[in-house]
Amino acid sequence: MLKAMREAAPLVQCITNYVAMNMAANVLLAAGASPAMVHTEEEAGEFAALAAALTINIGTLSPAWIAGMKSAAHGATKAGKPWVLDPVAHFATAFRRKAVSDLLELHPAVIRGNASEIITLAGGQASGRGVDSGDPVERAEDAARRLAASQGAVVAVTGPVDFVTDGDRGARISGGSPLMPRVTALGCSLTALMGAFAAIAPDHPFEATVAALATFATAGEAAGHEADGPGSFAVRFLDALHSFHSDTLEAEGRITLI
Numbered sequence: 001m002l003k004a005m006r007e008a009a010p011l012v013q014c015i016t017n018y019v020a021m022n023m024a025a026n027v028l029l030a031a032g033a034s035p036a037m038v039h040t041e042e043e044a045g046e047f048a049a050l051a052a053a054l055t056i057n058i059g060t061l062s063p064a065w066i067a068g069m070k071s072a073a074h075g076a077t078k079a080g081k082p083w084v085l086d087p088v089a090h091f092a093t094a095f096r097r098k099a100v101s102d103l104l105e106l107h108p109a110v111i112r113g114n115a116s117e118i119i120t121l122a123g124g125q126a127s128g129r130g131v132d133s134g135d136p137v138e139r140a141e142d143a144a145r146r147l148a149a150s151q152g153a154v155v156a157v158t159g160p161v162d163f164v165t166d167g168d169r170g171a172r173i174s175g176g177s178p179l180m181p182r183v184t185a186l187g188c189s190l191t192a193l194m195g196a197f198a199a200i201a202p203d204h205p206f207e208a209t210v211a212a213l214a215t216f217a218t219a220g221e222a223a224g225h226e227a228d229g230p231g232s233f234a235v236r237f238l239d240a241l242h243s244f245h246s247d248t249l250e251a252e253g254r255i256t257l258i
């Protein structure tokens with residue numbers, strides 16, 4: 001799938017937050033996709049028909065951005081393009097909760113969040129306060145399965161070991177680096193990369209999501225070996241995404257199907 005993604009270099013429309021925009025665009029370019037950050041209501045729906053996939057992240061939200069997100073999600077659905085939702089800290093305020101509940105009605109193909117976000121999205125109590133998780137991934141596995149079944153979507157929970165499910169099948173992906181949560185917006189950038197993989201396999205969102213997670217975990221682990229801290233990690237991570245060969249994924253991508 002990594003080979004196919006690089007060959008297709010899919011155009012991915014990313015509606016993401018002010019913090020993540022630059023990193024997410026660089027992650028997509030380094031991995032071999034083509035990002036476009038297009039969020040305004042006047043054009044987001046029209047653009048969604050041109051793009052091969054759409055990703056929506058609610059990190060820095062405003063009423064105007066919500067209008068753009070809804071218009072883009074409608075446009076993608078109408079054009080038969082998959083879209084990915086990243087419900088950043090959706091539990092924190094009533095404004096965010098409402099935005100995410102409206103977006104869920106527009107049928108994302110994939111939902112990605114950290115453990116606290118996925119537990120609360122499935123109706124449970126979590127310990128997260130803001131954009132960072134306060135819960136272990138294992139605590140979110142049942143919630144992820146329930147959410148996937150009720151939404152008809154693939155759900156990915158990220159952390160030291162990632163978990164992904166379509167409600168029936170499940171997989172765990174290990175790798176990455178403890179420096180990853182020390183660099184902002186890597187989760188948001190992963191959401192954007194999930195769009196690139198969903199674009200080339202719209203009928204196989206579970207496999208596409210596993211491929212995106214394994215790519216991130218493998219590049220993250222390689223970068224972690226060479227980095228001195230979060231700053232050099234970010235640089236090494238982009239280099240690792242760019243330079244690693246898909247054979248490395250097969251040899252080192254630690255995917256356990258469950």
Ligand SMILES: Nc1ncnc2c1ncn2[C@@H]1O[C@H](COP(=O)(O)OP(=O)(O)OP(=O)(O)O)[C@@H](O)[C@H]1O
Pocket residue numbers: 088113114115131132133158159160161162175176177178179180181183184185186187188189190216217220
């Ligand atoms: N302790 C860790 N060890 C290895 N990899 C990790 C660790 N914590 C997170 N990751 C990886 O970091 C990436 C981002 O996941 P994370 O759960 O930190 O997202 P997030 O909280 O949504 O991030 P952000 O909001 O900053 O964008 C994922 O690829 C995940 O596998």
Ligand SMILES: Cc1ncsc1CCO
Pocket residue numbers: 017019020059060088131184185188
């Ligand atoms: C730090 C931060 N605040 C809002 S979005 C964001 C990026 C990580 O989710």
Ligand SMILES: [Mg+2]
Pocket residue numbers: 086088113114131187188
């Ligand atoms: Mg996040």
